[in-house]
Amino acid sequence: MAERAPEGWHGWDTYAPFYDWENARTLGRRDVAFWVETLRDTQGHVLELGCGTGRLLAPIARSWITVGAESPRRLMGIDRSAPMLARARRRVSRVPRAARPLLMRGDVRALPVRPRTLGGVVAAYGLLQSLLSDRDLDATLLAAATALGSGGMLGIDLVPDxxxxxxxxxxxxxxxxxxxxxxxxxxxxxxxxxxxxxxxxxxxxxxxxxxxxxxxxxxxxxRTLPMAQILARLERVGFRIDAVYGSYNGDPWHSEAGVWLVVARRR
Ligand SMILES: C[S@@+](CC[C@H](N)C(=O)[O-])C[C@H]1O[C@@H](n2cnc3c(N)ncnc32)[C@H](O)[C@@H]1O
Missing domain, CATH: 2.20.130 (S-adenosyl-L-methionine-dependent methyltransferases)
Incomplete structure (x- = not known):
């Protein structure tokens, strides 16, 4: 039988029961403060691409809780894997209702979001590396650019390891x-x-x-691309690059950095 070509979304359904167990022993919560800080002043709704088990959605949502008030912006997550989303659903059910993230099942290459309705999009912890061809990566970046309003923020974390x-x-x-x-x-x-x-x-x-x-x-x-290619692709679909960091503390990026973070804005 012919072997099927790998897709970046393959494997996650079986991985789902073990993802948080493994993650607690590897990345842990090292990136959480970075995302909370980066999204603090974002205007409008924010969507996390490939939100997985809600590892980031839950603490970010909690950081948006303002006493006694319904948050004017909504945090949302999309993922293709139903078992990953089932875990996210359990995790976010513990966030107070007024700030609880909305979860969607879907593919990041074709976002089910109206154009120019978001203030922020997050592609954390190597999500863009699950897109295994130029076509899939460009479709995802274009989908993010289309969903964001002018000045909207796209935050990316790549895993150079x-x-x-x-x-x-x-x-x-x-x-x-x-x-x-x-x-x-x-x-x-x-x-x-x-x-x-x-x-x-x-x-x-x-x-x-x-x-x-x-x-x-x-x-x-x-699939891992050099930083220069990522930045060029972002600019091609309508982003300008705001910052490139080499650590979750905001140290400057260099090619040997252990973390590759990009913050871009929709022109
Ligand atoms: C490394 S996990 C990241 C999960 C979460 N963002 C975190 O930081 O813990 C990648 C997630 O992306 C999802 N994913 C991969 N390719 C996708 C695609 N094309 N569309 C939607 N989700 C996808 C997987 O199902 C998985 O849950």
């Missing part, structure tokens, strides 16, 4: 307790397709409860 990730087969980078009586082991293989800029993770989560073992295997693929 992916393109220099060591290749290996069947390593165990993480192991620990999932819940009382259940342990989890991540078995991971990584391969680079340098000509296409792709990094491919073959993941297997092994869940053990007593003598019962369940295996959850999936593949995630990411």
């Amino acid at each position: 992916l393109s220099v990730w060591e290749e290996y087969t069947q390593r165990v980078p993480l192991r620990g307790r999932l819940s009382a009586g259940t342990t989890l082991t991540l078995v991971e293989s990584v391969r680079q397709e340098r000509r296409k800029g792709l990094t491919i993770f073959d993941e297997e989560y092994v869940e053990r409860r007593g003598r019962h073992v369940r295996r959850h295997a999936f593949q995630l693929t990411f």
Whole structure:
């Protein structure tokens, strides 16, 4: 049978039950203050692309709560994966109703949003690296530009580590307790397709409860472009670049920086 071409949205449904567990052991909350601060003065509604389990939506929404008042702006999230969104729905249900984010199931390449109605769009934690072709990336940037009003902000966080990730087969980078009586082991293989800029993770989560073992295997693929190409693509669809940072503390960007952050404005 012919192998299906990888898509950046593949794999996330199976990953969903383990995403927060893994994330708590890797990125954690390191980017949260950056997004809260960057969005503090945004005028109008804000949409997070690929909002996943609502890891960022919930704390950002809480930071917008003004005592006794309904927030005039709404935080929203869109994701293609129903299991990721189900987790987000549970997480945001704990945010007070007046500030609770709205969740949508859909694809970031074709946003179900009226033109020029948003004040901000966020593409956090490598979301743009889930778009595996120039066409898909440009469609997403254009969809964001179309949804934003003039002066609207697009914030991007790219993960440069992916393109220099060591290749290996069947390593165990993480192991620990999932819940009382259940342990989890991540078995991971990584391969680079340098000509296409792709990094491919073959993941297997092994869940053990007593003598019962369940295996959850999936593949995630990411594409990393040089910063100059990202900036040129943003300008081409109508953004001007406001700032490029190399850390969540706002240090200046350089090509070896461990974090690549871009803040752009709709012209
Ligand atoms: C790295 S996770 C980021 C989740 C969240 N933003 C965070 O920072 O924790 C990427 C998310 O993007 C979603 N995604 C990938 N490609 C997508 C697409 N084309 N349209 C909508 N969602 C997509 C995945 O389902 C996944 O939930």
